[in-house]
Amino acid sequence: MTGRAERITALLRERFAPARVEVVDESARHAGHAGARPEGETHFAVTVVAEAFRGRGRLARSRAVHEALGAEFAGGLHALSLTLRAPGEPGAE
């Protein structure tokens, strides 16, 4: 079975062809809190640097990521901390 971090990474690569993608499972930091599950895999920090984001506002970028990960939200993904940049923007490196 593949873990959620790997699935998220694969979905983001497929959707955005990103120059960089980083997915960090932060579930352990939220253990015991509402929405956390004993098996973990609920809270992730995601950084995506992709040309696809250029010219799009913050809401549009986040919505595109939420849409790409719709099945994961339906399957227990609870929180995403998103850093979404086009190449060359501050924070993209």
Next chain:
Amino acid sequence: MSNPVFERIQSDITENPVMLYMKGNAMFPQCGFSARVVQILSHMNVPFKTANVLEDPELRDGIKEFSNWPTIPQLYVKGEFVGGCDIVTEMFQSGELAGLFEKAGIPAKSAA
């Protein structure tokens, strides 16, 4: 709109210039992400109203559908969806949030 939760949300965001849907309340946030947005708004000295989605499962699902946004917290300013914790934090740091409040005629202290 015949959905009663949607009607309630619509009237909340219309009547309250700064409306925050969160877990817990401003005094006792029950989630780190909600706490951060409360902290930013408090730091900026912006008057805001909160709704606790943990007390109301219908609201918790309803606001996600209403905003087409899968996570809590959610901030509305003058009836417009601004974003969740990441976006509010980034906009605070860049000064855009202060600009948004200024444009909306809401007195706020800027980031600096």
